[in-house]
């Protein structure tokens with residue numbers, strides 16, 4: 001237990017699984033009232049109930065970040081239940097494997113719609129609330145794939161690069177409103193999404209070893225290791241940080 005987000009209300013998108021789920025538990029343990037926004041109803045409700053069972057406050061909201069009306073409704077529900085929004089952690093995204101020539105326009109647009117327009121829409125709905133409150137913190141999830149090129153991930157890599165640049169833009173445009181906006185750049189992390197890729201490989205042990213051996217630290221991250229940095233960026237401890245891109249990748253992008 002900690003008090004690093006005491007009294008704050010945090011919306012976390014994509015918090016039904018993976019890094020977002022780890023962050024939802026960690027933020028709640030640190031005193032935040034947490035809004036879990038996700039299209040995965042079953043997973044989202046389970047996370048909210050598990051947090052409530054520990055005596056902490058959480059609300060699940062069914063929201064697709066690509067739908068402006070659902071995003072607006074998410075913000076309304078957060079305000080009706082908790083009265084304010086201090087933190088927006090844009091974590092929802094999808095992965096898509098393929099070189100440019102293997103990527104259809106439909107797939108490209110779907111990835112950009114969730115990974116980039118989703119961040120845009122959530123910021124557009126939450127920033128006016130933060131302005132009225134006198135400030136807030138936004139954490140946007142990019143990736144090491146936003147900092148360096150990664151093979152066979154054309155649409156995903158481009159989308160995360162866009163998130164990084166959008167983060168810098170937001171940081172400049174809203175600094176005077178005391179809204180801090182930073183980007184988190186995780187490396188490969190042992191979430192459901194990653195473990196599925198490994199399990200689908202004809203040789204899962206070799207697939208895991210392939211992931212691990214390119215990381216200077218020698219192993220992929222656990223979701224909590226990414227969530228801890230999100231907590232820092234969301235908290236007042238990061239009061240002088242805005243417009244930053246923070247790699248949390250075991251040294252991968254240091255090479």
Ligand SMILES: NC(=O)c1ccc[n+]([C@@H]2O[C@H](COP(=O)([O-])OP(=O)(O)OC[C@H]3O[C@@H](n4cnc5c(N)ncnc54)[C@H](O)[C@@H]3O)[C@@H](O)[C@H]2O)c1
Nearest residue numbers: 014016017018019039064065092093141143188189191193
């Ligand atoms: N896992 C990794 O190795 C890794 C590496 C770098 C960056 N990231 C980034 O970290 C974030 C979390 O990744 P993860 O591995 O935990 O992913 P995940 O697939 O486990 O979880 C993503 C969540 O987003 C939700 N979601 C998907 N589309 C949505 C939509 N339109 N509206 C609302 N919710 C939606 C899903 O239901 C899911 O709960 C993502 O932004 C991802 O790109 C992950």
